[in-house]
Amino acid sequence: MLSVYLLRHGETTYNADGNRYCGRTDASLTSKGVKQAVNVYNQLKDENFDAVYSSPLSRACLTAQIATGSQEVQTDERIIEVDFGNWEGKTKEEFIAEDPSLWDAWMRDPTNNKAGGTGETGREVIERVNAFFNEMLQKHANETIVVVGHNGINRLYMAYKLGMELKNYRRIFQENSAITFFELDDAGEITLKKLNA
Numbered sequence: 001m002l003s004v005y006l007l008r009h010g011e012t013t014y015n016a017d018g019n020r021y022c023g024r025t026d027a028s029l030t031s032k033g034v035k036q037a038v039n040v041y042n043q044l045k046d047e048n049f050d051a052v053y054s055s056p057l058s059r060a061c062l063t064a065q066i067a068t069g070s071q072e073v074q075t076d077e078r079i080i081e082v083d084f085g086n087w088e089g090k091t092k093e094e095f096i097a098e099d100p101s102l103w104d105a106w107m108r109d110p111t112n113n114k115a116g117g118t119g120e121t122g123r124e125v126i127e128r129v130n131a132f133f134n135e136m137l138q139k140h141a142n143e144t145i146v147v148v149g150h151n152g153i154n155r156l157y158m159a160y161k162l163g164m165e166l167k168n169y170r171r172i173f174q175e176n177s178a179i180t181f182f183e184l185d186d187a188g189e190i191t192l193k194k195l196n197a
Contacts, residue, residue, distance in 0.1 A: 002137045002184045003144040005044065006158075008151050009055075009063040010036040010177040018091045023084035023119065023152070026058050033059070036177035037066035043179060043197075045069065050143035053136070055080045055150060063177060064148040073148075078132040081150035082125055085116025110156075111166045122156055122166040129157045137184050154180070161190040 010033030014022035029037070044067065054064040056075040064073045086102070087095045095116070096103045105113040110122035129149075136145060151174055158180075159169035174180060174196065181194040 001142055001186065002133075002140055004133075004136070004182050004184070005047075005049070005144070005146045006154060006180040006182065007040065007063060007067060007146065007148045008154055008174045008176055008178065009057075009059040009148060010034060010066075012059050014089075015176065020089055020091055021084045021087045021095070021116075023081045023088050023115075024057070025088060029059050029062055033063070033176065034066065037063045040067040040177050040179060041069055044146075048144065049146050050140055052146045052148075053079065053132075054148040055153075057081065057150075060148045060150065064146065067148070067177065068146050076132055078128040079147065079149045079153060082115055082152035082156070083119035084152075085114060085119030087116035087119070107167065109167060110169065122169075125153055125156050126160050126166070129153050130160070133157070133184065134188060137186075137188060141186075158182075158190075158192065162192065 010029045012022060012027040012029055012033060014020040014027040016030050052064050052068045052070050052073045054060045054073050054075050056077060061073055102117045106115055112121055114121050154174050155169045155172045158172050159166055178196040179194060182190050182192045184190055
């Protein structure tokens with residue numbers, strides 16, 4: 001059994017600017033994003049964690065440090081945000097206006113279509129994120145960890161583990177710096193206990 005507090009990083013400059021798609025761009029937290037992470041710290045300060053993991057991007061690392069009060073944050077490339085290809089830095093309205101067929105293809109079948117035409121497929125995202133959590137299940141058996149990732153990867157992973165078609169991943173909404181809590185049993189089956197707490 002593995003217990004996981006799964007966070008999305010706090011609000012970034014891209015989130016605040018029309019919710020621009022921010023995959024691999026290292027956008028920083030806003031003052032609101034820092035406050036959101038502090039709020040999580042206040043919620044979790046009495047909890048015990050065995051390890052803290054984060055995407056290597058600074059918005060996730062800083063959120064992890066603030067939210068857990070820990071400088072011992074381990075980064076892992078497998079939980080970096082989706083590579084959004086040609087959508088990077090643009091709002092949904094902007095890139096749909098440029099090429100609506102790319103969005104239509106992604107929404108119809110994100111498993112096999114590349115985000116933004118040149119980014120990752122949903123299958124590629126799931127393979128790396130699932131590999132990370134499978135390793136955590138072995139490495140931290142019967143322990144509790146904090147993982148700070150991103151909106152895209154977190155929703156795709158949860159949709160996959162809950163048995164949803166990936167095209168429905170957007171039906172899961174994860175707020176900035178809100179607490180999601182789940183358990184993975186020894187067979188890797190998920191029990192989602194909290195979402196946006």
